[in-house]
Amino acid sequence: MIDIDQYLEEKRNIVNLALKKRLPQSGPPKILDAMNYSLEAGGKRLRPILTLAVADTLDCKSNSIIDIACALEFVHTYSLIHDDLPAMDNSNLRRGKPTCHRVYGDAVAVLAGDALLTHAFEILSRYGQKEGYAEKSVKIIAELSSASGVTGMIGGQILDLESEGKALTFDQVERLSVMKTGALLRAAVVCGAIASDAGSEQLKILGSYAGDIGTAFQITDDLLDLEGSREELGKPVGADQERYKPNYPSVLGPENARKKAVMLYEQAVISISTLDQPAELLIELAKKLIFRNK
């Protein structure tokens, strides 16, 4: 039986150390500070932990898997910095601390985001320069760039900005969520699988698992925004309602949204159980992602 809380804490510590080591060591101090500030602001490190958990499940022996995990978190952190900008969501708080642009100004925040995104690809290219890793690396870069681009995260953010104050259908909310949040979570799983030399059948199973937990994760996020407390979340709650942003609870109703999350969790468990490897870790992780209160 896996102690998932212990697993999460262990991996979070490993990821935090690795992120610090992988930040650029030279360059103008102000930009390095801003990058470090946003990375250090904490967060659950879900994406890198997903990558590591997939590698553990597939019994990946390479230490370099941590490079992939870090690249995922760099991309996630860049997206938070840019989403928080006054031109976008205009958020003052993130993970309980003032947002990057509130501390360093808008110009530095734009550039710190740009730098984290750029650095993610630099890390992956260094990974790819290790003997025998080039082919995996280009596949991982293809996966990550496509998940982060206009058909993935960036496209989702555009839809999100456009959705403010509009009534969306369930399909539109789903498309937005799959692009904005789901794509990068899926990339965390799939990149971990590619790095672990997964075959096409394994990739299919893990991709389907990732799709289900990505959506369920977003539903939980929306429900917490509706019902959670500011202290637990470290950011203002009710943000979606305040801006009239449509989300899962607003189109389905909170009760049906909650039911859908449970259903997706169960579906993810069924998919992942068809893996040849024991999938307890990924099941426990899915449970944690979906049935959380912050």
Place this chain on the structure above:
Amino acid sequence: MIDIDQYLEEKRNIVNLALKKRLPQSGPPKILDAMNYSLEAGGKRLRPILTLAVADTLDCKSNSIIDIACALEFVHTYSLIHDDLPAMDNSNLRRGKPTCHRVYGDAVAVLAGDALLTHAFEILSRYGQKEGYAEKSVKIIAELSSASGVTGMIGGQILDLESEGKALTFDQVERLSVMKTGALLRAAVVCGAIASDAGSEQLKILGSYAGDIGTAFQITDDLLDLEGSREELGKPVGADQERYKPNYPSVLGPENARKKAVMLYEQAVISISTLDQPAELLIELAKKLIFRNK
């Protein structure tokens, strides 16, 4: 004898067609429009043409070199969009047309820049998935990401923002210029060389050529900002003076700056002439970059 004007026009047409073909074909229309708008605004396409000219010089037979050229221009265009933002240089005109954020708003402009940067790496990863290209691809991605990151272009933009209204020494102006402009020009040359299977001696010679013409190019830019006309440049002139931004003419005096550009050109010609291949094309190209009036 090479007709360099004809060469430039031919390659510019090839690059323009290729860029259009390589833009993402799906995703929310607004972001695709904004990306296309900024790419189509024209420009000299110097970076992609440098890549192609290096490949021609090294007799590279691969058609895929155009992928590298396009990635360079995507990164360059993203940097212009972000540099023009109100939080940065707050420019209303670029290449004679309203800047991206003036047309699409700040949020879309930030995301269009992000998307062009992300897409550059996606293109390079697709290039790397062609049979036998993975190792070259990861080297090219390493080169491009490092040239665009905190020790390159982004770092240079931070120094540029910090320099406003300050007196800089010659060394500081040089560091800023090498990072902000030189690094990406150098990457255009070096990535073209890697894609053409250049050896380490060739890479060294081409890197040195690229360093010299990069600096000379920046000096010419500064002189044109001082002395050129708005009609020729398609953007307001005197922008540096207006913001009290130190640059080469301001630290060296215009006459000495001009002399330094000529000297760097001559140095680039000497370096490049040590290549085993005939270097007339790269010499003519350097001349065009440096002795231009717009």
